[in-house]
Amino acid sequence: MSIDYTDGRESEAHLLEIIKAQSDLRSSTAIAVEQYDRWHVHYHLSPERGNLVRHLSFSGLHVLELGAGMGAVSRYLAEHAETLTVVEGTRERFDCLSQRLRDLDNWSGHVxxxxxxxxxxxxxxxxxxxxxxxxxxxxxxxxxxxxDAFDWMLHCAARHLEPDGVFLIAIENALGIKYWAGAPEDHTWRMFDSVAGYDTAPGPKTFSRGALRARLQRAGLAHCREYYPFPDYKLPNCVVTPKMIEHDPRLAAELATGRSYEHHEIPTPRYYPPSLAMFQVADAGLLAEFANSFLFAAARSGRAGALERLCRREEQGEVAWYYNLLRTPETRTRTVFQRTGDGPNDLRIRKYGADEEAFGEREPVPCDGFTVRWRPLPDQPLLSGPKILHTLMRTAYYEKWDRFLEELHDFIGWSLDHWSTDGGALDGLAFDANVLNASIEPDGYGLFDLEWQLAPSMPRSWFIFRNVMSLCDRFDEELLIDNPRFHCPRDLYDTTCRHFESPPDLQADLRRECTFQNLVAPGHRERTPEDLARVMDKRFGERSYPDDPRMIRARQRQIDEMRVIWYATPVRIARRFTEWLDRSPRLTKACRMVLRPFRGRGGKP
Structure with missing residues (x-):
């Protein structure tokens, strides 16, 4: 028997046509990336979906996926497991899944x-x-x-498990830090809904870490390995383990906030900067409790054979994984954080290709009068100092602008001296030396992730431009603070160029950066210098953290109005009508089938 669930029939038909026309179906492929500005395409077709389970070892295992959807995770499972069996509740979604797996022969499925x-x-x-x-x-x-119904689902699922098998579950955290910061609940679209405990009416509900573990224990799955995907389990770019949190809680917090969470269908308010808050949560030993999502691998026994095989990489010392897949195929990477001992400095960083293939240096490619080359990095020890980005964000949050400029200019000045060449330009290795890839060390600054090299050299103004852009991206996402010293990124760029007596060359820098971004990470449309110019001229907003509860309620009313327009009104009308149909047995079956698409809850956010 199928269920009445849909992401929207038109959206599902659109996805089916895309998948049918796609030749490269691998789980690392960004299918229809030019349409990722449409949420249903990004959510169902992005290779980031598979990041949730890339750190697990499915080789030789027989896997069952319940509620497989349109196959985003199924594809990775089928590529790596001995066999895959899928159960999906709707025929339309199963048809998409079947097309996603059409070139593989180790799977079977049921509606x-x-x-x-x-x-x-x-x-x-x-x-x-x-x-x-x-x-x-x-x-x-x-x-x-x-x-209750949640326990019943776990019971029904677990009865298909081998005695030494593993139950792998992913779900949002009802107490995720994104919700405390004001993000609407993913399913109900109400602010603070899960934090307040949800309405008692039947509907989607998520759980805290303790509540989820208790339910798994009641289902006989008392032994659990925990993983925390960020920003959440739907489109994660990193996965962190408890061992990573224990070894270096601040690094775990940094990985967790490498990309800000956004609700993809309605605006996402933030009443404090989640990145800064996450560091405090980590220092307090509570990062696991406030992770936005969970991935739990639960078993009946702590020595279950499948559990040890599935979590093999963790047994080998790997404690966190960071993925960068929305790039050109040859530069997609998987970064592994691996412990090599028990000491505080025994953590190393290793990079691999997205599909675990070996890769070497790439040939230089033209880039607006220069050449740029991607080069893989050797294994390297972890830099232990505080990251410059976090220091700058904290200084800006407290509006200490003189100190902010001093900290920024200290780093840029050190970099200009460190990479300077005889001609006044910078060594091409400075291309990635920006505030995102730098830490404060006892002997100065440490740099990491210097993957790109420019030739023959790097203009000083472009170096300053890249630092300003990297910094202001995070400002715009989290801080939104105006100040009297500079009102937009262009002001900060001009101020910094003048400070170092480097003539600004904004038009050239816009063109160069645009060319590089289009070359390396093609998005849903080609970027233009005008696009980046608008970013540079966008005024830093006033602080968006209200101290009046009435502002929060007003914001909730705005969200509710959008939800009524986009979703609630037509669905509520259809549901009331179908309830009436249920009391009218003489109506034809055809009429029921016409209205069936409206009886589902709607797509996942």
Whole structure:
């Protein structure tokens, strides 16, 4: 029996056509990247979906995926597991999934609700990714079952598990730090909904870390390995382990906030800067409690054979993984943080290709009168000093602008001296030497992730421009603070150029940077110098952290109005009508089928 769930029939048909026309279906491929400004395309077709499980070892394992959707994670599972069996609740989504896996022969599938799935074997791994939260809407516990719909779903899923198998579950954290900062709840679109405990009416619900572990324990899955995907499990660019948090909580917080969370369908307010807050949470030992999402690998026994095989990389000392896949294929990377001992400095960084292939230096390519070359980095020890970006953000948050400029200019001045050449320009290795890749060390500054090299040399103004752009991207995402010293990135660029007596060359720098970005990371459309100019001229906003509760309520009313327009009104009308249909048995089956698409809850945010 299928379920009434949809992301929108038009959206699902659109995705099916894209997948049918796609030749390269690998899980590391950014399918239809030019359409990633449309959320349903980005969510279902981005290679970032597979980042959730790339650190796990499925080789030789028989995997069952329940609620497989359109196959974004299924594709990675089928590529690496011995066999994959999928159960999806709707025919339309299953058709997309089938096309996604059409060139693989180690999978089979069923269209059914989880509690109705008839399977002829048990599995080493069962994946339930973004599914448990909907249990109240689609599951009805048997009368003699001791538990609610969420417990019933776990019970129905776990009965297909081998005795030494692993139950792999991903779900949002009801107490995720993004929600405390004001982000609307992912499913209900209400601010602070999960933090306040949700309405008692049936609907999607998520859980805190402790509540989720308690439910798994009631299902007989008491032994659990925990992973924390960031910004959340839907489109993660990194995954962090408890061992990483224990070894270096501040580095874990830095990885966790490398990319800000955005609700992809409605504006995302922030009542404090989550990056700064995450460092305080990490220092307090609470990062796991406030992670935005969880990925738990649970088993009946702590020595379950499948659990040890699945988590093999963690057993080998790997404690965190960072992915950069929205680049050209030859420069997509997987960065591994690996412990080599028990000492405080025994953490090393290693880079691999996205598909685990070996890769070497690339040939230089033209870039607006220069050449640029990507080069893989050797294994390197971790720099232990505080990151300059965090220091600058904290200084700016407290509006200490003289100190802010002093800190920024100290780093840029050190870099100009360090990389200076006889002709006044900079060595091409300085191309990636910016505030995102620098730390404060006892003997000066440390640099990491210097992947790109420019030739023959780098103009000083472009170096300053890249630092300003990198910094202001984070300002715009989190701080939104105006100040009397500079009102927009262009002001900061001009101020810094004048400070170092380097003539600004903004038009040339805009053109150069635009050419480089289009070369390396083609997005949903080609960037133009005018696009970057608008960013440089965008005024830093006033602080967006209200101290009046009425402002929060006003913001919630705005979100509710958007939700009514986009979603709630037509769905509410359709549901009331279908409830009336349920009380009218004489109406034709055809009429019911016409209205069936409106009975689902709607797509995942």
């Amino acid at each position: 059914a609700n989880i509690e109705d799935a008839q399977l002829d074997r048990k599995f080493d791994v069962i994946c339930v990714i973004g599914v448990l939260e909907y249990a109240q809407m689609y599951m009805r516990p048997e009368a003699d079952f001791d538990g």
